[in-house]
Amino acid sequence: MTVKIFTTGGTLDKVYYDANSEFQVGDPGIVEVLHEANVALDYDVESLMRKDSLDLTDDDRSLIHDRVAGDPASRILITHGTDTMIDTAKALMDIDGKTIVLTGSMQPARLRVSDAAFNVGAAVVAVQTLPAGVYVVMNGRVFDPATARKNRRAQRFEVRGEPPAED
Amino acid sequence: MTVKIFTTGGTLDKVYYDANSEFQVGDPGIVEVLHEANVALDYDVESLMRKDSLDLTDDDRSLIHDRVAGDPASRILITHGTDTMIDTAKALMDIDGKTIVLTGSMQPARLRVSDAAFNVGAAVVAVQTLPAGVYVVMNGRVFDPATARKNRRAQRFEVRGEPPAED
Amino acid sequence: MTVKIFTTGGTLDKVYYDANSEFQVGDPGIVEVLHEANVALDYDVESLMRKDSLDLTDDDRSLIHDRVAGDPASRILITHGTDTMIDTAKALMDIDGKTIVLTGSMQPARLRVSDAAFNVGAAVVAVQTLPAGVYVVMNGRVFDPATARKNRRAQRFEVRGEPPAED
C-alpha cells in the first residue's frame, strides 16, 4: 500500500533559529519521525509549503486541495499546523474516493517531550485502515472535521459539545 | 470508547539502572507516552507482568489470555517485548468479538531516539478502528500474526515471504 | 562552597507555547539541568528577569550589577541570553573579589539536541575553580569578556582576531 504524504508546515516542523531568537518552520519533521520509527511502509513525502497554519491563505488551501485531488494515491496523509487544521480538512471534504488524514503536533518534533511522533504514528495507521473520507487524527483519537475543534486551553482536540476530558 | 491497556514489559519499558549497570524492565512506558501526547481517550492501564519477552512462559501467556478474554472491554491494547510478540498474538487468536492490538518498541521509550511513541500512537488508533481480531502493529504497519515475523537484522517486522523493504 | 545562581532568561529558558505559536522565555532552565545532573553542590537559584537578551535595558543591567555586587556569595553564576552576554559581562567587571561566570545556550534546554546541559556543567566548574574576575563560558571554553565575541554565523563564541575554528 502506498501512502502519499504532503507537508504544509506547522509546529511539528518548527526548529529554533538562534540567529533571530525564534522558532520557525524548518524541514518537514515527519521525515525524521518516520526514519526514527524505521517505518517499512511504501511512502512518498512532498513539501507543499512551510507555514504556520494561521498564515495559510485561501490560495494555499486551494493548492492543497488540487494537489490532493490530483494525486494518484488514494491514501493521503497531510501534516499541518493545529490552529486551522480543521478548516483545511473541511475544504477537502468534497474529494471522493480517497482516505485523507490530517495530523500535526502541539510541540515541535525536536523537543525532548513532544506529541509529534505519537500523532504521526496514529495518522499513519489511520490512513491505512479508515474508509474513504477526511479525518483529523490528534490526541489518540480520530475526529470528523465537521464536529471537531481545537480546545486551545486544554491543548487538545475534542468533539464540540462533548463533556471535557478529565486529566 | 474505552480502551483497556495491558502491559507485560519488553524494551518499551526498559530503564537504565546504574546500580547493576544494566537496562531492566521498569514501570510501564506507555503511561508516560500517553501523558506526553495528552491523549484524551478513555483508557485504563494495568500491568500484568514486567518481563523481557524472551522470558515469558506458557503460564504467562495463559494469564495474558485469560485476562484479555475475561475483560469487559472489547478493545484491548497490549504492550509487549518484540522477540515473542507474535507468539503471544497467536495464542490470543481464539478470542472472539474483541479487537486486540499488540505493540512494543525496538528502543526504550526513554531514549532520545526511540520508536516507542510512534508505535503506541499507531496502536492506539488501530485498536479503535480495526474490526474484531488480533493484530501486531509495528513499524507503521498492521500485521496479521499468522504471516508476520520479526526481522532481527533489519530491526523491523515484515510479512513472511515479501521482498525486503528498501531503506 | 556555596554558589549563587542568578537567571535572566535567554534561549536556555525558552519553552514552546502553542497558544501563540512561539517560543518564549519560561521558568529558569538551569533548575531542571542541575536536577537531572543530580548536582550535589550547595547552590541557590534566583530569577532576576525573564527576557531575551536583546531586550535587556540599561536598567536591567544595573539591577543585575547591584544584585551581584550586593550578594554575600563570592562565587556567582549567571544564565543569560547569548546575544548580549558579553555586554552584561563587561558591565560587571568593576566588581572586585568575586568569581562571576556567565553562560547560556544557543538551543533551548528542552530540545532533544541542545548545548544547555553541557554549558551549565562547564560554568558550574568554572565558577568553583577560577580566581576572582568575570568570565563567559561557552562552547567548552573560558572567555575574557574584553576580547570575546559571539560569531553568529558559526553559532559559537570566539576570541576576536583568532583564526576561525575548523569544524
Add this chain to the structure above:
Amino acid sequence: MTVKIFTTGGTLDKVYYDANSEFQVGDPGIVEVLHEANVALDYDVESLMRKDSLDLTDDDRSLIHDRVAGDPASRILITHGTDTMIDTAKALMDIDGKTIVLTGSMQPARLRVSDAAFNVGAAVVAVQTLPAGVYVVMNGRVFDPATARKNRRAQRFEVRGEPPAED
C-alpha cells in the same frame, strides 16, 4: 590549548542493542556530546577500550597509565565508568606535570534524561583550568580521588566523611 581525550567505555557510551535485548558499550558518547555543544576547543579523541568499568583489569589500568604518561598533551580528559573511576584515578596519581580529569555518567548519553552532557562540559572546563594533578569531576564538583567515593544509593559522588547532601 590542546586537550587529549581518552575513552574507556562505561555508562556514558552505552547504547541499546535490540538484538540481544541489552545495553552495551558502543562508540564513545563524548564525540556526539562535544559535537552537539559545538565545542570550539582543540581536542583529539582516542578510544583505548570499550568496557564496563567493573570489567577493567590491572592490565587495562596499566595501559591507560602508560598512554596518559606517554602522551605529549599536558591536559588529559578520560571518560570512564563510574564504579571504578576512583581506582583508575588513584593509579594515575604518580604522573607528574599533567592535569588529568576523569568523568563519566550515571545514565547513558543517549537517554532523554542523562547527566552525560553536563558532566562532560564540567570536565572540559576542569581540564583547562586546574593545575597539574588527578581529579574526578562528577555531579558538578571537582573531587580529589584520595578522599572521594561513589555513593551508589544516592547515585552521586561525595567526599568520604562529609554529611550527605540534601536533595
